Amino acid sequence: MSLRDTLFTQAEQKALFDHTFLARDRLEEQYASLPHQSETAAFGMWVFLATEVMFFGTLFVAVGAYWIFSPKTIERASLELNWVIGGINTVVLLVSSLMMVLAIHAAQLNRQREVFRYLVLTAGLGIAFLCFKALEYYLDYRENLIPGFKFDDAEWIARGVDASQLGYVKMFLFLYWTMTGFHAIHVTIGIGVVVVMAVLTRRGHFSAEYYSPLDVTGLYWHFVDIVWIFVFPTLYLLGTHTL
Amino acid sequence: MSSKITPANTYIVVLIALLVLTVLTVGVSFVPLQPIGHVVAGLSIAALKATLVVLIFMHALHSPRITWCVIVASIAWVLILFSLTYADYLTRGSLPQMPGH
Numbered sequence: 310m311s312l313r314d315t316l317f318t319q320a321e322q323k324a325l326f327d328h329t330f331l332a333r334d335r336l337e338e339q340y341a342s343l344p345h346q347s348e349t350a351a352f353g354m355w356v357f358l359a360t361e362v363m364f365f366g367t368l369f370v371a372v373g374a375y376w377i378f379s380p381k382t383i384e385r386a387s388l389e390l391n392w393v394i395g396g397i398n399t400v401v402l403l404v405s406s407l408m409m410v411l412a413i414h415a416a417q418l419n420r421q422r423e424v425f426r427y428l429v430l431t432a433g434l435g436i437a438f439l440c441f442k443a444l445e446y447y448l449d450y451r452e453n454l455i456p457g458f459k460f461d462d463a464e465w466i467a468r469g470v471d472a473s474q475l476g477y478v479k480m481f482l483f484l485y486w487t488m489t490g491f492h493a494i495h496v497t498i499g500i501g502v503v504v505v506m507a508v509l510t511r512r513g514h515f516s517a518e519y520y521s522p523l524d525v526t527g528l529y530w531h532f533v534d535i536v537w538i539f540v541f542p543t544l545y546l547l548g549t550h551t552l
Numbered sequence: 553m554s555s556k557i558t559p560a561n562t563y564i565v566v567l568i569a570l571l572v573l574t575v576l577t578v579g580v581s582f583v584p585l586q587p588i589g590h591v592v593a594g595l596s597i598a599a600l601k602a603t604l605v606v607l608i609f610m611h612a613l614h615s616p617r618i619t620w621c622v623i624v625a626s627i628a629w630v631l632i633l634f635s636l637t638y639a640d641y642l643t644r645g646s647l648p649q650m651p652g653h
Contacts, residue, residue, distance in 0.1 A: 348616055355619050359626040366630045370637050377641050380587045392578065399574050407567040410609045417557045524611075531610045535602045542594030546581040549590065 347521035354525040358532045361495075365536050368488045372543055375480050382474040385465075386481040387547035389454060394445040395545040398438050399537060405434035406534045409503070409527045416520035421510060424523070428507035431530065435500040442493050456482045485544050492540060495533050502526050556614045566608045573601050 313322060340346035376383045412427030453461045456479035465478055506526050509515065515523060580593045606612050612623060 348618075351615070352618055352622065355622040359622050359629075362626045362630055363633065366633050370634055373634070374637065374641050376591070377638070384587060384590075392581070396574065396578050400571060403567060403570045403574065406605060406609050407563055410563050411560060414557070414560055414563065528610055531605050534609075535605050538601045538605070539595075539598045542577055542581075542598050546577060546594050547587075547590055548581075549584050550581045552582070 343518060347519070347524065350521045351524055351528065354528045358528060361532060361536075365488070365491070365539075368484060368491075369539065369543060372481070372484050372488075375477055375484070376547065379474050379477040382470055382477040383481050384548035385468060385470055386478045387544060388550065389452065390485060390545050391445050391448060392545040392550065394441050394448075395541050398441050398445075399541050401434050401438045401441065402534045402537050405431050405438070406531050408434060409530045413520065413523055413527050416510075416515055416523050417517055419517035421513065421515075424515065424520075425507055425510045428503055428510060428523075432500050432503040432507065435496055435503065435530075438496055439493060439500075442489065454482055455486070456480075488540055488544065492533070492536055495536070499526075499530050499533050503530065558608070558611075558614075562608065566604050570601050570604060573597050 317325065336343050337346060340349065372383075408427050408430040412424050412431060415423035415427060449455065450459060453459050453464060460479065460482075462472070462475055465475055466472055470478060503526060506523055509522070577594060577597045580597070581590060585593070606623065612619060
């Protein structure tokens with residue numbers, strides 16, 4: 310007998326559950342139909358994503374501004390970032406986006422087990438992204454790329470950066486840590502949401518008629534992917550690379 | 553949540569296109585270009601990838617008009633953010649006789 314069974318009868322448990330968000334496969338009063346409700350939920354997520362675009366947009370503007378002030382310095386700084394791991398992460402996120410959209414595709418066709426599998430793959434690739442990011446951050450620490458914490462002026466002067474422009478290097482690296490850090494936080498939140506969706510799928514909460522939370526999760530996940538699609542060339546690919 | 557179900561093959565083809573574009577982005581970074589070249593190339597390819605993700609993975613093609621309003625509004629406001637900010641930064645020093653330049 311669980312605590313729940315001790316405190317509430319089965320009828321009471323059902324009544325309580327029906328009032329939670331987990332039972333929302335029923336039409337709420339203010340909507341004309343279930344598709345109307347689902348479309349509105351998706352619209353809500355799109356509006357949130359619009360705010361996220363503005364949030365990340367300002368950071369991109371900052372990188373551009375510093376590039377305008379001191380292009381050679383910013384490009385030299387960009388060369389020190391690990392584009393190999395950045396590139397791998399780009400591929401990881403793109404494939405995870407495919408897994409996410411295939412999960413929704415499976416939900417549309419009511420293939421419950423497939424939905425679960427694709428959601429697990431999405432979350433798994435998200436975790437892989439974070440692992441590569443952690444490795445990259447560790448390597449950056451080893452290479453003194455943390456302004457204000459672990460940074461060597463002399464190294465950069467030896468790389469041809471004028472002493473007066475060192476501030477730009479530090480600002481670029483600051484933006485690198487900020488942008489990739491915020492992005493990683495968004496990925497982590499996304500992984501959490503995808504895992505919750507996978508658990509709910511396992512419990513049979515979704516069907517071909519009602520998979521709106523999966524839709525909304527997908528929108529968020531794809532947006533996180535899009536942010537990275539822009540972050541990668543903006544931070545990692547500004548200078549001319551040589552093999 | 554529309555009645556149209558895109559076939560899975562479409563998604564896989566789009567992913568392959570995205571991966572090809574990724575390889576292209578990295579490849580272009582090895583070509584010695586003017587600084588503006590890398591920026592333009594990188595961002596154009598990124599914009600193309602983002603367009604594919606928004607239209608197909610995020611089902612924008614099959615979405616109601618109100619979703620399109622949000623997408624267009626986001627792009628519009630980001631363009632305002634970029635254009636007005638750079639209108640300042642790009643014109644510093646252009647008018648020596650004015651204070652603040």
